[in-house]
Structure formats: C-alpha cells, structure tokens
Amino acid sequence: MSLPHESYLIGLIGDGVTPSLTPPMHEREGEARELLYLYRPIDLLTLGLPAQSVGDLLRAARLLGFNGLNITHPCKQLVLEHLDEIDDDAARLGAVNTVVIRPDGTTVGHNTDWSGFLHAFRSGLPGAELGRVVQLGAGGAGSAVAYALLTAGVRHLSIVDVDDARAADRAAELASLFPDASVEGRTTAELASLLEAADGVVHCTPVGMAAHPGAPFDTSLLDARQWVADIVYRPIETQLVRDARAAGCRVLDGGRMAVGQAVDAFRIFTGIEPDAERMRAHFLELVESEAALAEAGAL
Missing domain, CATH: 3.40.50.720 (NAD(P)-binding Rossmann-like Domain)
Incomplete structure (x- = not known):
C-alpha cells in the first residue's frame, strides 16, 4: 500500500458541534483514500465564543495551516463578509457552509447544503x-x-x-x-x-x-x-x-442529505471524488452506534 501523498487539516465551526458525525465521516473517507486527514470540531459553546467570532477563527485557521472549514449554525451568514471569494450558488443563497483556504491564504466560500x-x-x-x-x-x-x-x-x-x-x-x-x-x-x-x-x-x-x-x-x-x-x-x-x-x-x-453535504465538501477540500455509498454506509454505522449508546444510557 502506498503512503498518503497529502495531508489535510479541516475544522467545523458552529454551536454545539462537538457531537457532529461529519468529522468521523470525513476522516474515515480520508483513510480509505490513503490521505492523512484530520478533522476537528471548533465548538463555539465549548469555547465560550459568540457567533461573531467566526472571522477571528477563520483568520486563526489560515495562520495555523488549515486547508478548509465547514461552517454551521449560527455562522453561515456571518462568515460571508470575511471571505475573499464566494461561489455563485452560495452568493444567491446568502449562506456559506464550506470554506476552502488556498495555499496563498485566500478563502473561497461554497454551499453544500x-x-x-x-x-x-x-x-x-x-x-x-x-x-x-x-x-x-x-x-x-x-x-x-x-x-x-x-x-x-x-x-x-x-x-x-x-x-x-x-x-x-x-x-x-x-x-x-x-x-x-x-x-x-x-x-x-x-x-x-x-x-x-x-x-x-x-x-x-x-x-x-x-x-x-x-x-x-x-x-x-x-x-x-x-x-x-x-x-x-x-x-x-x-x-x-x-x-x-x-x-x-x-x-x-434525512441521512441522504447529511451524507451528500459531506461528499461535496470532501471533494471541494481535496479535489478527490469520494465514494458516496461508502460514506453513506459509515454514516449509518455512526447513527446506529449513537442510538445504541443512547438506549444503553436510558436503561
């Protein structure tokens, strides 16, 4: 097996994102594609930060070498003013949930919702x-x-x-x-x-x-x-x-949309076409595990 040829550092900014299933979905697909792929939640609630701090977090991510960020509630509109470019569909919707940080530090906003x-x-x-x-x-x-x-x-x-x-x-x-x-x-x-x-x-x-x-x-x-x-x-x-x-x-x-968002974001971040059915199967595993843990905790 060949060694991973690239590494990716991705983050997710939003309120209450620590339990999100998006990071493990991305990381598993990155592993399957032989990529070094690290995806970390940046939880505003955990950090005690307001939604308006999204601009500061974006600048910090750029300085720390992140390749991209997913953006969720309540920052999808607030992030717009901090981006260098916004693709046409995201501009029409007035919301961005995926930000690519280019090697030169410029940022491009997309919407995979x-x-x-x-x-x-x-x-x-x-x-x-x-x-x-x-x-x-x-x-x-x-x-x-x-x-x-x-x-x-x-x-x-x-x-x-x-x-x-x-x-x-x-x-x-x-x-x-x-x-x-x-x-x-x-x-x-x-x-x-x-x-x-x-x-x-x-x-x-x-x-x-x-x-x-x-x-x-x-x-x-x-x-x-x-x-x-x-x-x-x-x-x-x-x-x-x-x-x-x-x-x-x-x-x-609803799982179909959740996976579809992740599939499109993975492609945007890496330029590599992910296996959508593999990501769907992993997502269902995660949901099932989560439900089993919740049931066990309720017993």
Missing part, C-alpha cells in the same frame, strides 16, 4: 415527479433545499411555514432566481389541500428530531403515488419516514 440535498434527491428518488411539490419549513435549511428542488426542475413549489411572512419572503426570493418556475408562499391552513394535489412533499423543520418527536402534519393525508423527503436524520427513521413508507410512498430519509 443545497448541492448535498440535490445529490441525495437525484440518487435516492430517481425519476421523481417534479410537477407540484410542497415544502414545509422556510428557514436556512429550507432555503437550500428549495433552491435544490428548483434546480432539479420542480415546476410548482409551495412553501409552507408557521411564519407566513417568512414563507412569502422566501418564495419571492426564489421566484426571482427561477423565473421559469412557479414559487409561492402558502399558509398552514392551506396545507391539507396543497398535500392533496402534490406529487412530492419535503420536510425541513425540526419536528421529528429526538427532542421534537412526532410528525409535522397529519400523515393520513399522504397517498402512495407521492414521494416524501425528510431532512431530519437524528433519528433516521422519523415518524414521517415511517408513516410515509407505510402509506406506500417512495421515501428519502
């Missing part, structure tokens, strides 16, 4: 009908997912959020970027009728997470002809995923 979902959608739901799609959630993750759906070719996208104004604003922003599609913000009161006419449903709210159990809507409204995508991945088997499968729907679990 949208591309990660797009990769997950195309690989996990090939041939999905794109006529009418309902999306629940218009926050940061929802913006990236909606951008991906419209890039994939969704012709009519209805965005529903508990904050009607946020849904309307997000829809207007996206409509200006995708003039050939119909994008509209709708209210939760209209959800039942929207679901009845939908070809697909995408869920982008915290409902279904371990701390927020349950389903985001009455899943008896689902029909077997529809596809359903969830972006929640802790747990992988959310109530929405279980109910949608039981209804006969084609389903995309």
Whole structure:
C-alpha cells in the first residue's frame, strides 16, 4: 500500500458541534483514500465564543495551516463578509457552509447544503415527479433545499411555514432566481389541500428530531403515488419516514442529505471524488452506534 501523498487539516465551526458525525465521516473517507486527514470540531459553546467570532477563527485557521472549514449554525451568514471569494450558488443563497483556504491564504466560500440535498434527491428518488411539490419549513435549511428542488426542475413549489411572512419572503426570493418556475408562499391552513394535489412533499423543520418527536402534519393525508423527503436524520427513521413508507410512498430519509453535504465538501477540500455509498454506509454505522449508546444510557 502506498503512503498518503497529502495531508489535510479541516475544522467545523458552529454551536454545539462537538457531537457532529461529519468529522468521523470525513476522516474515515480520508483513510480509505490513503490521505492523512484530520478533522476537528471548533465548538463555539465549548469555547465560550459568540457567533461573531467566526472571522477571528477563520483568520486563526489560515495562520495555523488549515486547508478548509465547514461552517454551521449560527455562522453561515456571518462568515460571508470575511471571505475573499464566494461561489455563485452560495452568493444567491446568502449562506456559506464550506470554506476552502488556498495555499496563498485566500478563502473561497461554497454551499453544500443545497448541492448535498440535490445529490441525495437525484440518487435516492430517481425519476421523481417534479410537477407540484410542497415544502414545509422556510428557514436556512429550507432555503437550500428549495433552491435544490428548483434546480432539479420542480415546476410548482409551495412553501409552507408557521411564519407566513417568512414563507412569502422566501418564495419571492426564489421566484426571482427561477423565473421559469412557479414559487409561492402558502399558509398552514392551506396545507391539507396543497398535500392533496402534490406529487412530492419535503420536510425541513425540526419536528421529528429526538427532542421534537412526532410528525409535522397529519400523515393520513399522504397517498402512495407521492414521494416524501425528510431532512431530519437524528433519528433516521422519523415518524414521517415511517408513516410515509407505510402509506406506500417512495421515501428519502434525512441521512441522504447529511451524507451528500459531506461528499461535496470532501471533494471541494481535496479535489478527490469520494465514494458516496461508502460514506453513506459509515454514516449509518455512526447513527446506529449513537442510538445504541443512547438506549444503553436510558436503561
């Protein structure tokens, strides 16, 4: 076996990122590709730092020889002003979650939230009908997912959020970027009728997470002809995923997007195409181990 030909030092900046599954996913893939690949969380909560310190942390990473950083909540917008360049998609979304630090010290921002979902959608739901799609959630993750759906070719996208104004604003922003599609913000009161006419449903709210159990809507409204995508991945088997499968729907679990983000970031950092299925298998191992530990601790 040949020796690793390169080394990479990568970090993850955000609140509460110490338990993130992204570092081990990257490191395992780096090992498989015979790279010296070290990925460390830089947890603002642990360090007692405010989100506004992201610029200082970026400068420190550059001085310390980091090759790149992933950026997560609450710094995806705050980091923009500290970058030398921002790619077109990240600029349109107004958010960066992946920063490359070039050898000359200049920085380039990317967004793999949208591309990660797009990769997950195309690989996990090939041939999905794109006529009418309902999306629940218009926050940061929802913006990236909606951008991906419209890039994939969704012709009519209805965005529903508990904050009607946020849904309307997000829809207007996206409509200006995708003039050939119909994008509209709708209210939760209209959800039942929207679901009845939908070809697909995408869920982008915290409902279904371990701390927020349950389903985001009455899943008896689902029909077997529809596809359903969830972006929640802790747990992988959310109530929405279980109910949608039981209804006969084609389903995309939230782990697909999480892996898609990591796949794209690994490629951006290294210039090497990772094995997406291998990373997916490792991710599922990590989730299963995490769930087993949590269950053991509850006994």
